[in-house]
Amino acid sequence: MAKIIVMTSGKGGVGKTTSSAAISSGLAMRGHKTVVIDFDIGLRNLDLVMNCERRVVYDFVNVINGEATLKQALIKDKRIENLFILPASQTRDKDALKKEGVEKVLDELAAEGFEYIICDSPAGIEHGAYMALYFADEAIVVANPEVSSVRDSDRILGILQSKSRKAEKGEHVEEHLLLTRYNPERVEKGEMLAVEDVQEILATKLLGVIPECESVLKASNQGVPVIHDKSSKAGLAYDDAVARLLGEEKEHRFLTAEHKGLFQRLFRRSA
Amino acid sequence: MLDTEPSIDISRPQSFQIKGALLPLTLLEIKTSQLELVKRELTKKVEVAPSFFDNTPVVFVLDGIQDSAALDLMDLCDFCKSINLNPVGLRGGTDYYQAQARQAKMALFPSVKSRTRASRPDAAPPDTQTTNIDGDIVNNASEGSKKPLEPTEVSEPQPEQASSRDKPLIIDAPVRSGQQIFHAGDLIVMSSVSHGAELLSTGNIHVYGALRGRALAGVEGDESTRVFCGSQEAELVSVAGHYMVDEQLKKSFWKTASQIFYDGKELQIRQLSNF
Ligand SMILES: Nc1ncnc2c1ncn2[C@@H]1O[C@H](COP(=O)(O)OP(=O)(O)OP(=O)(O)O)[C@@H](O)[C@H]1O
Ligand SMILES: [Mg+2]
Numbered sequence: 001m002a003k004i005i006v007m008t009s010g011k012g013g014v015g016k017t018t019s020s021a022a023i024s025s026g027l028a029m030r031g032h033k034t035v036v037i038d039f040d041i042g043l044r045n046l047d048l049v050m051n052c053e054r055r056v057v058y059d060f061v062n063v064i065n066g067e068a069t070l071k072q073a074l075i076k077d078k079r080i081e082n083l084f085i086l087p088a089s090q091t092r093d094k095d096a097l098k099k100e101g102v103e104k105v106l107d108e109l110a111a112e113g114f115e116y117i118i119c120d121s122p123a124g125i126e127h128g129a130y131m132a133l134y135f136a137d138e139a140i141v142v143a144n145p146e147v148s149s150v151r152d153s154d155r156i157l158g159i160l161q162s163k164s165r166k167a168e169k170g171e172h173v174e175e176h177l178l179l180t181r182y183n184p185e186r187v188e189k190g191e192m193l194a195v196e197d198v199q200e201i202l203a204t205k206l207l208g209v210i211p212e213c214e215s216v217l218k219a220s221n222q223g224v225p226v227i228h229d230k231s232s233k234a235g236l237a238y239d240d241a242v243a244r245l246l247g248e249e250k251e252h253r254f255l256t257a258e259h260k261g262l263f264q265r266l267f268r269r270s271a
Numbered sequence: 272m273l274d275t276e277p278s279i280d281i282s283r284p285q286s287f288q289i290k291g292a293l294l295p296l297t298l299l300e301i302k303t304s305q306l307e308l309v310k311r312e313l314t315k316k317v318e319v320a321p322s323f324f325d326n327t328p329v330v331f332v333l334d335g336i337q338d339s340a341a342l343d344l345m346d347l348c349d350f351c352k353s354i355n356l357n358p359v360g361l362r363g364g365t366d367y368y369q370a371q372a373r374q375a376k377m378a379l380f381p382s383v384k385s386r387t388r389a390s391r392p393d394a395a396p397p398d399t400q401t402t403n404i405d406g407d408i409v410n411n412a413s414e415g416s417k418k419p420l421e422p423t424e425v426s427e428p429q430p431e432q433a434s435s436r437d438k439p440l441i442i443d444a445p446v447r448s449g450q451q452i453f454h455a456g457d458l459i460v461m462s463s464v465s466h467g468a469e470l471l472s473t474g475n476i477h478v479y480g481a482l483r484g485r486a487l488a489g490v491e492g493d494e495s496t497r498v499f500c501g502s503q504e505a506e507l508v509s510v511a512g513h514y515m516v517d518e519q520l521k522k523s524f525w526k527t528a529s530q531i532f533y534d535g536k537e538l539q540i541r542q543l544s545n546f
Contacts, residue, residue: 151448154465158447172444203445203463203480 002110004117006136008160010152012123014144015180018216019238020120021049021225023140026242028083029227032115035074037105038088039132040122041096047087050077051223061089064101070108079228084114097131106135125159135165138174140207140245144181145192150201153177157204176207178241183212184257195255208241210234211254298362299351300332304341310350317354330360330380333368344371439474446470446484453490466506475499481526487514497532503540513538 007020017040024036037060038046047053052075058068063086070086077083086105089096109117121132133139139160143153157175166173179198186192195209215232219225227242229235233254240250301309317324329351336342348358361372363382372379437456446452446460448467458472463480470476470484473491475498482500489496489511498508503524506517510533520540523529528543 151466154448155467157445158450158465158468161444161447162450200481201463201465201483 002106002114002117003138004106004119004136005138005140006119006121006133006160007140007142008121008129008133008156009123009142009149010125010129010156011144011149014142014149015178015210015216016123016142017045017049017120018220018226019140019142019178019180019210020046020118021220022227022235022238023242023245024116024118025050025077025080025083025225026227026239027116027118027245028077028080030242030246031082033082033113034116034118035084035086035109035114036118036120037086038120039097039128040120041088041093041128042090043122044088044090046120047075047085048223049220050085050225052077052085052087056087059087059089060105061096063105064096064098070105070112079224095127097128099131099134102131103135125155129156130159130163133160133164136160136173137166138176140176140178141202141204142178142180143198143202145179145183145187145194145198147193150193150198154202157202175204176245177202177204178207178210180210181212182209182254184255188257195252206252207244208237209252209255210237210241296359297327297329298332299329299356299358300335301342301347302335304336306342306346306350309347313350313354324355326355326357328357328359330362330378331358331364331372332362333364334382342368344368345375348375348377445480448484455491472496482508485509494533494535497530499530499543501528502526503529503531508538510538515540 007016007023009016017038020036024034028034036046036050038044039060040046041061044053044056047056055075058073060073062068063070063073073086075085075087077085086109106117119132119136122128133156139157141153141156141160143149160173160175161167164173177199179195182195183192187194195206199206211233213226213232213234215229216226216234219229219232219235226232226235227238230239237254240253243250303309331344331347333342333344344361351358358375358377360378360380361368362380364372364379369379437454439457439459440452440454441459441461442452443461445462446464446468448465450465451469451471452458453471455473457474457477458470459477459479460470461479464470464478464482464484464486466483468484470478470486471490472488473493473496474488475496476486476488478486478498478500481502481504482498483504483506485507486498486500486505487507487509488498490509492511494511494513496510498510503520504526505520508515508520508531510531513533515531515538523540524542529540530543531538531540533539
């Protein structure tokens with residue numbers, strides 16, 4: 001049975017798209033047939049991050065409107081077997097996403113044998129975000145270690161557990177907290193919230209902590225999801241998160257600042 | 272909030288504002304289908320306490336009538352109006368009565384399934400319960416002279432408190448920012464209440480995690496209700512309309528397991544100690 005997972009946050013720019021690309025890639029690498037859907041109508045970031053924007057002919061809204069078949073719109077990832085992207089429309093109005101239409105596409109994807117359907121939500125708590133989370137079985141709530149982001153995530157969790165299809169049926173949507181852009185140095189200086197603080201406020205299971213890392217920007221510029229970069233901390237942290245999502249026990253890493261030795265500090269200063 | 276049309280900002284209308292409110296209503300529980308008896312006894316009641324019948328909004332409860340379709344609700348309505356009561360709604364009721372109420376353009380209130388007294392430890396046990404705690408003046412009216420009320424008591428009707436004795440509502444999940452929970456009865460949250468979340472209860476409020484949002488106990492005016500929390504980090508706490516905001520709350524037992532109650536003059540915060 002297909003598992004629908006929404007990548008949501010409330011606040012914008014916290015790393016939903018980066019995480020959608022990384023986690024869907026990670027699931028597919030482990031052999032699970034996965035599709036990632038861009039719900040951010042009008043912006044279309046996901047296909048850039050996944051480097052397939054030049055191959056977009058039809059999009060999600062075309063499929064909803066019956067202007068294209070699912071097969072025509074799905075883009076197969078060039079690197080990984082089992083991974084497909086359903087891109088967002090760039091021009092249509094945001095109300096093009098209707099509940100019935102979205103449901104039809106999700107059902108069709110499930111019938112195609114997809115195991116994981118990752119929904120990359122737009123920011124905010126408006127229509128698009130609501131559509132992305134409505135059908136979710138599970139939610140990965142992406143937050144940055146700062147008060148406003150955590151507050152928004154809290155709100156989204158509330159909406160998820162009261163307005164989603166599962167909630168309407170009296171069921172619980174499984175929650176995962178993904179803390180991204182985590183900077184242990186700044187946490188130590190008290191400039192950012194610590195993992196424990198965020199967890200205490202949100203009272204939700206921690207799926208992973210992704211460190212703030214230059215490799216992320218590099219990866220998205222190259223159109224290669226950062227999880228492919230086995231030399232980057234963010235890539236490794238995403239890989240751990242995927243393992244946890246699949247039920248493995250993994251210790252969290254990169255949570256503490258590396259205290260550089262005197263030699264390194266001197267070296268760095270002169271560099 | 273969600274699903275709004277983009278062109279019209281219906282979230283901020285200029286001409287009106289919609290607000291939730293909890294207003295006192297009087298319940299009129301009818302226990303017999305013999306309308307003549309009801310009329311006779313109600314008329315007597317008017318003589319004893321005329322000031323109470325000052326266009327008082329009443330909600331009918333007909334669950335005590337054995338026969339499911341015996342009473343003419345329209346007739347009852349008309350009679351109530353004639354003695355200066357203002358029938359506004361029906362709580363619960365059979366399909367038959369609900370249909371009549373709808374026809375009379377009255378509001379329908381959901382029935383209260385159970386009224387466990389055990390849910391309110393501060394309430395007197397049933398056998399010693401006074402009419403005051405019962406708060407149900409009209410209930411007495413239909414019981415005739417069994418429990419006569421002093422006219423002075425009748426002229427100052429208590430807000431409807433029967434509903435404060437509903438079963439407690441227990442919430443196992445955290446209450447998130449933006450959520451509002453109202454319960455006519457004790458409200459128990461096993462987890463935390465976030466900033467920007469709001470709890471409203473006619474009874475007591477218990478929060479076993481951290482209370483970071485707002486908690487309003489005794490919203491129908493019961494000053495004996497309290498707020499208990501595992502960690503007091505609240506934005507606002509209120510008991511029967513007496514409230515404290517976070518500037519004051521921060522000064523007393525902040526981030527401490529505590530209880531907030533009304534001592535007759537002002538709100539008090541006390542640390543919960545282990546006995
Ligand atoms: N761990 C990280 N380290 C450094 N930069 C990051 C990290 N995660 C995300 N970013 C950067 O943050 C920016 C926003 O990321 P992304 O587009 O994934 O966020 P989003 O939540 O999808 O935004 P939107 O709400 O606009 O859809 C991008 O420039 C991305 O490269
Ligand atoms: Mg995005």
